[in-house]
Amino acid sequence: MTTGIRDRNNIKITGEGERTIVFAHGFGCDQTMWRYVAPQFERDYRVVMFDYVGSGRSDHSAYREDRYGSISGYAQDVLEIAEVLKLRDAIFVGHSVSGMIGAFASIEKPELFSRLIMIGSSPRYLNDLPDYFGGFDESDIRGLLGMMEMNFMGWANYLAPIVLNNPNRGDLSNELEQSFSSSEPKIARQFAEATFFLDFREQLGRVTVPSLILQCAEDSIAPKEVGDYLHAHLNNSTLGPMQAKGHYPHLSHPEETTRLIRAYLAS
Amino acid sequence: MDELLNGAPCGYLCLNGAGEIREMNRTMLRALGFEREELIGRHIETILTAANRIFYHTYFYPMLQLNGQVNEIYLGLKTKDGQEIPMLMSAARAERDGETVIDGFLLPMKQRIDHERDMLVAAKKLEELNRAKDEAHEALVRLHAELEEKQEKLVAVNHALEAQAYTDGLTGAWNRRHFETSLAASFATYERAGVPFSLLLLDIDFFKKVNDTYGHPIGDEVLRRLAKLLREQSRDNDIVARYGGEEFVVILANADRDAAVQAAERYRLAAERTDMGDLRITISVGAATAGWGDTAPTLIARADQALYRSKTDGRNRVTFAQDNVG
Numbered sequence: 407m408t409t410g411i412r413d414r415n416n417i418k419i420t421g422e423g424e425r426t427i428v429f430a431h432g433f434g435c436d437q438t439m440w441r442y443v444a445p446q447f448e449r450d451y452r453v454v455m456f457d458y459v460g461s462g463r464s465d466h467s468a469y470r471e472d473r474y475g476s477i478s479g480y481a482q483d484v485l486e487i488a489e490v491l492k493l494r495d496a497i498f499v500g501h502s503v504s505g506m507i508g509a510f511a512s513i514e515k516p517e518l519f520s521r522l523i524m525i526g527s528s529p530r531y532l533n534d535l536p537d538y539f540g541g542f543d544e545s546d547i548r549g550l551l552g553m554m555e556m557n558f559m560g561w562a563n564y565l566a567p568i569v570l571n572n573p574n575r576g577d578l579s580n581e582l583e584q585s586f587s588s589s590e591p592k593i594a595r596q597f598a599e600a601t602f603f604l605d606f607r608e609q610l611g612r613v614t615v616p617s618l619i620l621q622c623a624e625d626s627i628a629p630k631e632v633g634d635y636l637h638a639h640l641n642n643s644t645l646g647p648m649q650a651k652g653h654y655p656h657l658s659h660p661e662e663t664t665r666l667i668r669a670y671l672a673s
Numbered sequence: 674m675d676e677l678l679n680g681a682p683c684g685y686l687c688l689n690g691a692g693e694i695r696e697m698n699r700t701m702l703r704a705l706g707f708e709r710e711e712l713i714g715r716h717i718e719t720i721l722t723a724a725n726r727i728f729y730h731t732y733f734y735p736m737l738q739l740n741g742q743v744n745e746i747y748l749g750l751k752t753k754d755g756q757e758i759p760m761l762m763s764a765a766r767a768e769r770d771g772e773t774v775i776d777g778f779l780l781p782m783k784q785r786i787d788h789e790r791d792m793l794v795a796a797k798k799l800e801e802l803n804r805a806k807d808e809a810h811e812a813l814v815r816l817h818a819e820l821e822e823k824q825e826k827l828v829a830v831n832h833a834l835e836a837q838a839y840t841d842g843l844t845g846a847w848n849r850r851h852f853e854t855s856l857a858a859s860f861a862t863y864e865r866a867g868v869p870f871s872l873l874l875l876d877i878d879f880f881k882k883v884n885d886t887y888g889h890p891i892g893d894e895v896l897r898r899l900a901k902l903l904r905e906q907s908r909d910n911d912i913v914a915r916y917g918g919e920e921f922v923v924i925l926a927n928a929d930r931d932a933a934v935q936a937a938e939r940y941r942l943a944a945e946r947t948d949m950g951d952l953r954i955t956i957s958v959g960a961a962t963a964g965w966g967d968t969a970p971t972l973i974a975r976a977d978q979a980l981y982r983s984k985t986d987g988r989n990r991v992t993f994a995q996d997n998v999g
Contacts, residue, residue, distance in 0.1 A: 434731035438739055502731075542723055549724025555793060556747045556786070557732070602727075626718060627730050651691055653730040657738045658690065 411490045414465040415456040421448030428454045432502025433601040436462025442660035460593035481510035495520040503601040522617040526628040529606040539631040547602045610639040617643045618670045624651040684779035706753035759786040841915040844900035852914035871933035871962040873923040874976045878988040880919035895949045937991040955989035
């Protein structure tokens with residue numbers, strides 16, 4: 407079954423080093439998002455990247471509604487990948503919801519990761535006023551789900567992009583679009599629901615491993631209040647404010663992102 | 674901005690790498706109700722609702738970064754007075770003036786959006802209906818399988834009941850009722866097609882003594898073993914039935930006098946030589962062959978008389994009916 411997991415989650419391993427660093431993509435994307443940052447670690451680490459089932463070039467036929475309807479199913483992917491690769495004391499870098507997925511896996515098996523690095527993560531996107539500001543209310547999330555429905559073809563296309571060196575290679579991308587079954591929009595929608603209706607606040611206290619919270623300036627998906635909340639509730643956490651704005655510093659500001667991660671790992 | 678672009682019948686905007694609005698044509702500004710200076714330099718989030726903001730950040734931005742373009746995505750833009758206009762946008766990354774920019778062209782799609790929404794609703798309904806139909810079908814298939822299974826069980830139970838009705842509980846041989854039915858059938862065949870048949874009445878010698886000496890359980894066992902023996906020694910077409918307490922009857926199909934006597938002797942010898950537990954028994958046999966004018970009672974009576982003769986002549990022997998014409 408080990409070959410099964412490697413193929414199922416489209417695991418890519420590069421670099422060499424004694425320690426392993428795992429990059430986990432977030433909602434709405436796949437491992438290609440690490441394209442600028444991950445290679446920076448190949449000289450010193452064994453670099454592992456993967457796609458969650460239902461995203462990217464993973465085996466979409468392995469998708470099960472009852473499993474992946476909640477974050478625990480995605481955390482299970484991480485646990486299964488860790489087992490197949492025999493990970494121990496590795497470093498986990500998670501973007502967006504993957505920050506929480508990594509935390510979930512770490513709570514389950516603390517020996518897997520020695521450090522958790524979260525980029526633009528949030529334990530809960532919905533506001534819980536007056537005490538908790540997540541940034542969104544329920545009508546916003548419903549609005550998002552509606553938008554996804556209207557855009558589903560494009561969304562499904564995105565969930566398994568081909569890295570186009572020449573963006574005008576329209577023919578390749580058409581091929582991929584045709585290969586999608588109509589279940590793809592469902593997967594995307596369920597991942598969205600699992601992500602945006604998540605409430606991981608109570609679990610934060612159970613994380614025992616040290617963590618780095620990379621907080622972008624003006625990230626409307628994971629605003630500053632959320633970063634502060636994470637820092638306050640994750641034991642042994644370090645808050646890393648970034649100059650990068652937006653939600654994808656590893657795409658928009660790969661140098662700053664790499665630098666901050668390196669500095670943290672060295673300390 | 675080029676006047677053609679500025680006044681073109683579609684919206685045009687240009688974002689810098691950070692998502693801030695670098696340019697917007699007049700058509701677009703008018704559609705949104707803003708003046709140029711109100712939007713230039715502001716982040717595009719300014720004119721996006723929360724849901725659209727999430728979409729922008731989780732889909733639009735990374736797609737553009739990784740693939741260089743997005744095609745035909747639906748985005749809702751906010752006007753100055755808070756209305757949301759659904760728009761269809763295609764955008765591509767470009768290098769201009771030494772920096773990375775994003776050019777986007779937008780068309781309002783109010784009517785199309787409504788149309789697509791209706792189609793989506795209809796598609797969902799259809800999916801639901803199909804699912805319900807499939808479920809109903811599966812239920813039917815299951816019911817059908819259950820029905821077949823029940824029918825099979827019914828037939829089996831029927832057979833069992835039938836067998837029970839015609840079997841002697843103790844010995845497993847046919848019972849008297851079955852014997853009578855079989856006898857009638859044998860007569861019918863004889864009358865119709867002239868197929869001869871014979872009747873044997875077999876009685877265990879001194880059976881009362883066996884019960885008195887060894888007890889009824891042993892007696893029952895003797896009856897069972899004798900029935901088994903008789904069946905083993907019989908052909909498929911013969912009917913071996915329990916006629917009374919210690920009496921058995923055999924209808925020998927397709928048997929004339931000689932065959933009957935041979936068969937009877939075979940039974941007698943086998944009974945004499947076979948262990949019936951810790952004891953041995955002997956049987957007396959009376960044989961008769963169906964003749965012209967015979968009826969069930971007359972045939973049985975003749976076999977019975979022959980049996981009586983066997984008993985009085987000393988038991989453990991075969992007697993053929995004397996007044997037999999065949």
